[in-house]
Amino acid sequence: MKFGVCYYPEHWPAERWAEDARLMRQAGITYVRIAEFAWQLMEPAEGDFDWAWLDTAIETLAEADLRVVLCTPTAAPPVWMAHAYPDILPVDAEGRALRWGTRRHYCVNSATYRRHTERIVTALAERYGQHPAVAGWQIDNEFGCHDTARCYCDECAAAFRRWLEAKYGTLDALNAAWGTVFWSQIYATWEQVMLPNLLVAIPNPAQVLDYYRFASDSNVAYQQAQLDLLREGVAAEHFITTNVMGDFDELDYHALAHPLDFIAWDSYPTGYAEHVAPQLYPPEEALKESVPEDFAYDVGDPYVTGFYHDVIRGLKQQPFWVMEQQAGHINWGKYNPGVRPGTPRLWAWHALACGADAVLFFRWRACRFAQELYHSGLLRHDGTFDVGYSDLLAMRADAALLDELASAPIEADVALVLDYEDLWAMQLQPHREGFDYRRHLFAFYRAAQRLGVSVDVVSDTADLSRYRLVLTPTAFLADVARAERLTAYVEGGGTLLLGVRSGFKTPENAVPAEPLPGPFRELTGVTVTAWHALPPGVRYPLRAAIPALEGPATLWAEALSPHHEEVEVLARYVGGPFHASAALTSRVVGAGRALTLGWHPTRLQAQALLAHLIGELDIARLADLPRGVIARRRGEATLLLNFTDTALTATVQGALVPVPPRDVVVV
């Protein structure tokens, strides 16, 4: 297990650097990420490079036997550049050009910015591409952060038109795909096509989905331009990655991760508990079963943290790095709770348990000035040890065990399908307030966590044949190819659960001409004869043959009508407008089985269904878990993590295993 830290030598006097390096080593740190916001210091004026400080910094770290993760500094264009070349600045959805003074004030489609980027990346690669202390590279930093993934400048508008021309070939094809005959918005020339902002009414959903795709592609292409320069200019053994934000959903992280050596992410459990958890828990449930009841207040929500660890691992289906690991309190939450000793260690173990190869704490030392001065580091502002540093020292005793586990593979029998285009299309038109793509997934994910079942979160273009059970809460944008892919999985022996709204849209974000679930009709053997959004309080009773799978349906219900003889009905609506229609069906296809779930399950319904399916498939549960304990498996080891202040007991293969508070037990 590699430990590391994010370090900003430029924020401190050079005289301090050697002492910092010594303290890093002392705490077991081996990797140090630097320079992602240091463009101004590297190139104080256009074409005028100054490497002396960076040479010294890297040298100082190298002397302490630390390895450097060097960043391209493009996330923060220097002031001189933005001032001299205002065409690099992004334009927001309100049509306003934004200004320098913070970070990410650039448009990925700016030709000028591309030129500056090429110059700095080339120069960096030349200078440090063969440096023995450099282990690898991070490209930019948190693409899309601060609402910058989608820019509305004129260069983006022009690039969008080119992107559309490349995709559709002709305006006729675009007009057909977008349905511009609606409201008389047929385009006669490419230059008439605009970005979907500053409109009178709600925009065309096909146009917006294409714009989202274009914006994501633009970021991926911008990364690729840097990647190409680095691949050409740096040593082959240098890894190249970028650091993403788990919950950020404006970029297709599958595409962004694809060309990199591995993916890294920035994990901030208390920030996610404050900002992301409310989007993942159902509003109703949040009232009665609040997160703080399950976990200590300062550990975040480990279901949420784990969900994003699993999302990130699934991007490339391989181990990942935590490039920034929260080390103490943060500065961008609502309450920013103080973090207690033991918590940073628990987070590091959790990351490892979820497949991290390396954990770099953010940041080395709390910065005395500027935007992040309230963000903690391993050291306090005054240089004393904060809880993160103390925990790192404490973890030296864990080192051997951590190293052993870090090389062990992570395997799961169950896959949960995540697709960013499905997410975008649903986000654009949820139709029923509270129907959220990620919340839908999370109902199943949390059920699995409570059951102690290992889950991979993957794209359904990944190799699914390794999984015994694939959960696809919504396979929204579906064409024949997608149906064939899932059918092949089932025919090969897999069990597939397809949820509501699957097949509701074509990849063009239109509704298919055929009955629902569109291209999945053959595979599922059912037709959706009617679907209803259910307002809060409206319940459609149903009866299921599966233990503990009790009704009613809430939020969304679909009436299923089997059109294949062999379809087995596992649950039916009883009373209500869908009376006697099927609500859950199963069809044997080849060596496998396709289940169709006709309503949006609550977490308890998802849990009952999942328990039933893993029982049938004989998929192992890692443990029988009390609330507050998370079980994960890496290689042969089962890790039990207690995120509460109370001693708890889990049952692993029949044996009672006590788990001390804020601690981890490896079985």
Place this chain on the structure above:
Amino acid sequence: MKFGVCYYPEHWPAERWAEDARLMRQAGITYVRIAEFAWQLMEPAEGDFDWAWLDTAIETLAEADLRVVLCTPTAAPPVWMAHAYPDILPVDAEGRALRWGTRRHYCVNSATYRRHTERIVTALAERYGQHPAVAGWQIDNEFGCHDTARCYCDECAAAFRRWLEAKYGTLDALNAAWGTVFWSQIYATWEQVMLPNLLVAIPNPAQVLDYYRFASDSNVAYQQAQLDLLREGVAAEHFITTNVMGDFDELDYHALAHPLDFIAWDSYPTGYAEHVAPQLYPPEEALKESVPEDFAYDVGDPYVTGFYHDVIRGLKQQPFWVMEQQAGHINWGKYNPGVRPGTPRLWAWHALACGADAVLFFRWRACRFAQELYHSGLLRHDGTFDVGYSDLLAMRADAALLDELASAPIEADVALVLDYEDLWAMQLQPHREGFDYRRHLFAFYRAAQRLGVSVDVVSDTADLSRYRLVLTPTAFLADVARAERLTAYVEGGGTLLLGVRSGFKTPENAVPAEPLPGPFRELTGVTVTAWHALPPGVRYPLRAAIPALEGPATLWAEALSPHHEEVEVLARYVGGPFHASAALTSRVVGAGRALTLGWHPTRLQAQALLAHLIGELDIARLADLPRGVIARRRGEATLLLNFTDTALTATVQGALVPVPPRDVVVV
């Protein structure tokens, strides 16, 4: 009773049109509205018309014996036009020019757009003005929708100045009317007068009221320009109408409806229940007496639906059309509940019962693409029958009864006064949060519905002499002419109830110089010696001589002091700062009576008062109603509509009448 449908042949292959027409006929449809967003197809490039498709579409419908309501397509300017003539685009209150890509991206005061409008309307009238299959015309579509009634472009600013000059003649008159001496904002030249946006502080209420009037007038004038062309160009037997939105309050619908043959509106009960009901129910009451308790979740709120049916009927005091009748779930609500079989039929009956001559369902078939793809139609996306179509088939059994009733007149003894300028002035300066003009009206309206009393909702410039009782919750902007009008009504034998804040403003939106209620002092015989806005929780006890009219006063209270001997005090404040002042008075004037109500009643207080007054006036109640059942009268028939899932019983003239769930009974 005419049934119809809104149809978009351009969204479907021409090969399908004949089948669609056949299915329409089969369901009893006789009217088909088309082409309101088809400008691009009619005129693919400027001056270059293409009528072939429309000829064919109309021909196909005609062959199935269907009659066409043809629309001017000005609600959706084609892309080529907006691109070539950006001066047609509207500017929002933030000062931003909006773009094409959706609909209504035009300013009614744009000279360029007026020119384009003239060309297309003239061409349409020439081509189809004598067509035997065309029954009539709809001008544009939902004027003002998407916040477009009020534009802030430079052409509007110039037009506003001309409008003001026409109204006031001199700047001195304008300065006096607006009180521009306040805050030193006296205008010395017309060009100094601006639209009331982008201001530092709250705007001058007289200026804003004039701007609202101007914006409404501008839309009415734009309609008139089209109307003039159509009147000149089409057959005399062709009707001409437009479709309004019931709850929309930025246009004076009395003025908009006036020059048309009849008025039509677009009725979406579940959308209104979600978006409009919360503005009509008092916030306090909404908590204890929620709408879903009274009605099935998918029928909307029939009090609200009925209120707007009655508002629309009152615009011209004659039968109206429902040009768009919700047929299943919609796409623009919060939850967009699925709609059950039987509900569309109930809505159609409700429309008829409220005075509709024709009900056109929206839309024929769910559109597979673009902004409204989640909106249902009579047919599903895949062409199968949705609940709306099935209900239409079921209604074939109702046909004879429906036809009989449709020719019967609607008569009411009670009128409720609605005035758009009063509404605007109150909206501008509610003074007490939660005091809402429409909510105030609705308290009385709902009371009447619960009592089974028929009500017309009319302007007080209408002929009031036909009513036994006129309720004027707030006659806000009052001059001598208005007082004389109401006095004449009372002197002629009518009973008038004048509520709080009546006479508080002059038509200039200033406060009158004389004591309140200003010009109504003589008629009412009382002076308002003090008025208090009451925050939530503050109650002024009072005692009334009227059964069930119990205190306290909440929300707004006025202390009334009779200054005529013959004024009878029907309720008094008891304790509190208005102790011993009158709270409800009555004065006999000529052959009638003027009552003054000194507080904003709750619905139950309004109900007690109304019950008392109709008792005194011997106005009939249609029925004694359980919650969930609505009673309406058309001609000699009393219609009882049960909007719940439970069998209920009403009492009509002493007889118990069972009303099955989701059904209508005609007595």
Place this chain on the structure above:
Amino acid sequence: MKFGVCYYPEHWPAERWAEDARLMRQAGITYVRIAEFAWQLMEPAEGDFDWAWLDTAIETLAEADLRVVLCTPTAAPPVWMAHAYPDILPVDAEGRALRWGTRRHYCVNSATYRRHTERIVTALAERYGQHPAVAGWQIDNEFGCHDTARCYCDECAAAFRRWLEAKYGTLDALNAAWGTVFWSQIYATWEQVMLPNLLVAIPNPAQVLDYYRFASDSNVAYQQAQLDLLREGVAAEHFITTNVMGDFDELDYHALAHPLDFIAWDSYPTGYAEHVAPQLYPPEEALKESVPEDFAYDVGDPYVTGFYHDVIRGLKQQPFWVMEQQAGHINWGKYNPGVRPGTPRLWAWHALACGADAVLFFRWRACRFAQELYHSGLLRHDGTFDVGYSDLLAMRADAALLDELASAPIEADVALVLDYEDLWAMQLQPHREGFDYRRHLFAFYRAAQRLGVSVDVVSDTADLSRYRLVLTPTAFLADVARAERLTAYVEGGGTLLLGVRSGFKTPENAVPAEPLPGPFRELTGVTVTAWHALPPGVRYPLRAAIPALEGPATLWAEALSPHHEEVEVLARYVGGPFHASAALTSRVVGAGRALTLGWHPTRLQAQALLAHLIGELDIARLADLPRGVIARRRGEATLLLNFTDTALTATVQGALVPVPPRDVVVV
């Protein structure tokens, strides 16, 4: 005691003025403020003055023996000026130039506006500077109102750069102070420095704090320009003041008040109860202990009103004027409750009791037109007496007593420190939602009010030696000079209570390099070894040696570690992450004592601590008070004010004193 009124003769016919003056005298009014929005009438066109109307108005008032407070009319630039010179218009944070039509549509840094200002102020001073009826001058009106203190126009940007250059001398110094090395935002030229708006991410807190200082300084400088002209042009016996808004926090009122003869403010108790109280009461507490339970609904919240009276008195540590005293209902609140007889009198007594020399009611007569037509006056729109006038008549019986008290000094043994720069820095980065600088102060203030303890609210640059106890909830931005100042106070015999987050920031808004509380370490004798923001519901138990000072710590907790032997620990954390750390300490320094409080107290905790400290210091409590009664001391008199509708009894020096409802008793 001087009574007065705000009068707008220009809103009424000149024929009425003499009658108004007569009625003013009859009610005991002696001061009349006029003309603050009358620029247009004084100068109908550029350079073309018209004084006739103002001569007459002043003469008419003078004839009734009334004295005039004359205003410079710069708060409302005339339309002709804004139209001819649009460069005077302010630009908002969204980058939009705002327009005329209301008031305050000018930028204090506009060179053009400065020129116009000079012309009108000079002309006014020439004409009325020696007028015998003029008592003094008000400069402008409510600087900063309507969000105008901070402008984002180009002239402000240029002025900001000059201000920064004057402050920092070199860009290197600015870059160091702001920490622009962070995110690569180092400035190379002055013109690269921008105002902190239209940014991609959160702005640099040092930049924003400087911008806030600059904006405040700009307003103060604009006032000074007027002040210089008036000082030069008017009689020496004319006072010069301005009227501020108590709760407004975008200007440093200490700096604004400094050069004036005295300060005046505009007191609107019900408006403050609606808009300001929710920001001063803790969200949690607001639920169980709501304001209406303590006080009648129409009196506002006297804790809040009194807090701002005391804030204003502290600006110059001398008596002040209430330039606008609410006289009845207002028009800018949420509910704008009607005001009952007796309430205006209670407000006037409260102002006197808090140190007001003069109370001018706003406004003479409710205006019939324009933005404030819903605002009450002493007279109603129709000229009849409203509650304010009636109360003034009733107060004629109080006159002798009022006069006697008005000359008596106000003295307090306890000071509460208010610093606008601390407030701004905390506002910029609260770190924990709900941590509010003013709310923190108010917890102590309200505790003092409940205990009946007199408090001054002062800057800590004031002479503190007159106080026995100084409460500094947060001395946030601290340098050595500030520490020395407070140390000198303690050494001189004072008792100082320093609360959480003190010394957390340098004046540059950075975190100090040394351990916390930074420069206060020596004085307090403690180090903050850790600090935690505590989310709602998280409690750190603690145990204190002080009666009734019971735990737990909530909201914010700091672990204190004494590093001086003589530090006494008065409370300790018990359990939780700070177990055994000190939570409240005391250190004897010279002849005094410095206490350090390690958590954000609730009001009850603040009350227990304050009770303990005043007990030790033998500081007198004015009375033992029931809820709803306020005690104040002026000279030798104790005033008891009952803000409820119930007779209550207070205990003053052992004696029971009944206080009738809505009344004042002077002991």
